[in-house]
Amino acid sequence: MDISTLEYRTAPDPGTEPPSPTTELVVPIADTARYIPSYAHGAEDAGCDLRADIADPITLGPLESAWVGTGVRVALPEGVFALQAPRSGIACNHGITLANAPGVIDPGYRGEVRCKLLNLGGDPYTVQPGERVAQLVIIPFVHARFVPVRELPASSRGEGGYGSTGRL
Template identity: 40%
Template sequence: MFMKLFIKRLQNDIPLPKYMTSGAAGMDLYAAVNEDTVLKKGEIKLIPTGIAISIDSGYEAQIRPRSGLAIKHGISLVNTPGTIDSDYRGEINLIMINFGARDFIIKRGDRIAQMVINKIETPTIVEVEVLDETSRATGGFGSTGL
């Protein structure tokens, strides 16, 4: 049985999320800004998508940057990937940032991020006094070489 993604359109002229190719993992999300919005270099802004979703328990929606906007303009998301939990029913908003060299204009209906649906596991939490041994042990950042 396939899971269903229920989408509530909050603004009728904003397209529903869409897979752009048959092999795409993520579906594009669109900007639901009321007017052209300037994202100045170094600036962070909350950008609405005009949709809310309902997904089955045991799933999440991950919100990720679009690679084309990242490479061409330095546009990303501050909390990437962002997680939309299965019990959240509010509008999906994106915390966007401009790492680029120039200001970036977001227009209503622009494709600005992508959403990937993932199955998640909810583990049973078990507190222990000692963890199992590995060859890496507590080696942190850079401990495995370049």
């Protein structure tokens, strides 16, 4: 896939309908998946939901983690990758996040997309079969060619790192 051919639209005028996606990306998914990733709000969502493909509930105590399968195996086209991210509802309300958030799924990976859920909350949390546990965002990428140089060009930021711009 040549990502330079993707179409982009500007934001609509206030009071008009939001634009629908201008490019449909067909992603082959193994037909063994019980739960197909889906967008809860259609064109308004950047991420599609991944569901727990588990036979029985899994309870995570505070600071415990567990692998949760989704049953999803995809063949992403060249030029895009999937970013696996926590769902805001269970993350903010219950402290359930992904241990490696965000997770990167490369276009060449063909295994099951699994979620390493981590309970950062103070109470146990039980993941139910079919529960939406993470989201997947499909993103174009480019490869960089790194060129050694004696000195990097100057910038307004310089070597200022974390916290270098202050609090307020």
